Amino acid sequence: MDKGKLNYDGLFNLEQPLLKVPAEQLKKAARISQRYVEYVMKEITTEVNKLSKSANSCSPEQATKSLDDMVVRLQKLKRKLDDTKAEEALYVERTKVRLNHLKELMTITSAESPAYLQWCQTRLDRMLVDYMLRHGYTETAAKLAADKGIEALVDLQLFADSRLVEEALDNKNCTECLKWCNDNRSTLDKISSTLEFNLRLQEYIELARCGKKEEAIKYCRKYMIDWQDTHMKLIQQAMAMLAFGPDTQCEPYKELWDESRWDIIIEMFKSDNHALHNLTLQPLLTMTLQAGLAALKTPSCYSDENRTINCPVCAADTFGQLAQDLPCAHHVNSCIVDRLSGVIMDEHNPPMVLPNGYVYSSESLQALAAENHGMVRCERTGENYNIATARKAFIL
Ligand SMILES: [Zn+2]
Incomplete structure (x- = not known):
């Protein structure tokens, strides 16, 4: 590949959520207003039919009142649609800004241009x-x-909304999350989400935990029975757990009673919310860093003996952890890195071997010798040698 040439496909590959999020928000807003229009129109049609049937029997006053009621309802509908229209316009505008941001990249031809650096900073x-x-x-x-x-x-609103749902779940309250499920039902069905069932199951468990067994059974009949085709086993276990009580050690009932189920539900919500908006499960920052770290990781990054000061993967507490599960980079040519300065040794700064067998770069040894009357100290063993005893190393 030419130096400085941009890999557009690779760059755009990571940017799907940027456009998918406002598109999904727009779809949702349109769906909600459509549902509302259908609901009001159905009511109005019923009302009109009723009025036309009773044309002979109702008084002019009654008919006028009925028509006035309809006008009020339609005015309310209009106001509501104006609001959603403003919301929809916001998402369209956001999509436009995002497309322009991506389009800007297409006008940049070199990875070394200031424009590209500016784009990368954003x-x-x-x-x-x-x-x-x-x-x-x-x-x-x-x-x-x-x-x-x-x-x-960026998606400040999306995360602020999700935060509300997460906080409610954290306070052991399913209401917000159930509402969220209701607003996004069709998309959740498409990704075969089990979140709503798990929320219902959790509400059932909490009723049982308070000792309200009868209410729990009623709740199950009302809200959980719809899932019997797919979740029969869990529904049966939920019934049986009533006989075991919260202190049971018997599985699977112990797990159902366990309050840590709330944390699992929060994770479930997050993952469904991310899937819904095409957001990656991991933050983009982590993924980008990992892509870079995978290119640098070598087996010696994790041995204390061979850590290099200039290699981020060698930093055990930070990037080293992030790169833990990554594969090592495939290096066609090995390079030798100086332990003291972190620079790569080459013909201009060749590797030198001390009498004890350890290798350092020529420049590092010369710098040490200049400070210490021609003597160099091996960093690993603490032994001192005259620089004249260092021999050039030849790598085969
Ligand atoms: Zn390393």
Whole structure:
């Protein structure tokens, strides 16, 4: 590949959520207003039919009142549609800004141009905001987005809404999340989500935990029975758990009673919410960093003996952890890195071997010798040698 040439496909590959999120929000807003229109129109039609049937029997006053009621309802519908129209316009505008941001990339031809660096800086800011939003640093994220003028490129509202649902679940309350499921039912069905069933199951368990067994059974008949085709086994277990009680050690009932189920539900919600908007499960920042780290990782990064100061993967507490599960990079030619300075040794700065067999770069040894009257100290063993005893190493 030419130096500086941009890999557009690779760059765009990571950007799908950028367009998918406002598109999904737009779809949802349109669906809600459509549902509302259908609901009001159905009511009006019933009302009109009723009125025409009773044309002979009802008084002019009654008919006028009935018509006035309809007008009020239609006016309310109009106001509501005006609101959703404004919301829809916002999502369209956001999509436009995002498309322009991506289009900008197409006008850049070299990875070394200042324009590309500028574009990458904006992308980095976006990733940082996304990372902070996912970890609950909502205010800091909003501040950074405002500071950089990238509010239209990040999903502050989406994460703020999700945060409300997560907080409610954290307080052991399913109402918000059930509402969310209801608003997104068709898409959740498409991804075969079991979130709604698990929420119902959890509400049932909580009723049972309070000792309201009868209410729990009623609840199950009302809300859980619809899932009997797919979740019969769990429904049976839920019934049987009533006989065992919260302190049971017997599985699977112990697991059902366990309060940590709430955390599982929060994770389920997050993963469904991400799937719904095509958001990656991991923050984009983590994925991008991992892509870079995989290119650098070598087997010696994890041996204390061979850590290099200039290699991020060698930093055990930070990037090293992030790269833990990544494969090692495939290096066609091995390169030898100086332990002291972290630079790669080559013919201009050749590797030198000390009498004890350890290798350092010529430049590092010369710098040590200049400070210490021609003597060099081996960093690994502490032995001192005259620099004249170091021999050039030849790598086969
Ligand atoms: Zn390393």
